[in-house]
Amino acid sequence: MTDPTTGWAMRETLPAIPRSVPLVRRAVARLAADAGATGAALEGVRLAVSEAMSNVVVHAYRDRDEPGPVHVGATVTGDRLLVRICDEGCGMGPRLDSPGLGLGLPLIARSVDALDVHHGDAGGTEIRMAFSLSAFSTKSGR
């Protein structure tokens, strides 16, 4: 299947380790800032990307000894920032031993304009997020 991120401004594959979380968050935030995002819109991008990346690091490869890859794509089209984060892990599911508080997805949901989570082509989880880069049309975070 065609890679949906072909031609996107940012396409990276990193190991699903904690250190990758700030790297991706800063890179995507820089893309958003360069496109004019400020204030609550920019903070929403930072938070949602951080949560999505953390989900991959914490959950995707918990059945393996070594962490696998996380594929990140981001691009700006018009007034929208599109971000795609996917892994090749065991897929998202209920987890009784989750180390988190279940805050990640709700925090993502309140930061984005559109959110799509599904099984990816690579067998893991794919999350697609769309953000409005205009502060006026983005949720203020409250």
Next chain:
Amino acid sequence: MNGAGEDDVPFVVEVADDQGGTSVTISGELDLSTAPAVVATIDGRADASGGRLVVDLRDVSFMDSAGVRLLMNLDLRARSEGRELVIVRGPGPVADLLDICGIPGRIRTVGDVAEL
């Protein structure tokens, strides 16, 4: 990918004991990659002077749910030791996140050290 940038403030955790208890001052971005360092730094000072535990977030430039989880864990731990956790939250997105997650209803949260 170069993760460095003007927002790449070095992550620093400072712990100080005073007559009122222990103060933990965090600077930089608090996320999955840095939260363990906070626990490790506090554990390294396991002398647990007693009194309250103050976590100062005023110089935290970014925080996500890993920081919220850290605060919840520190609160549970402080309670088990008979101590009170107090968060100094400062202004901005970090304070907004605490509000969104309902932290002020669970952990005593002040806007500045003057309110301690």
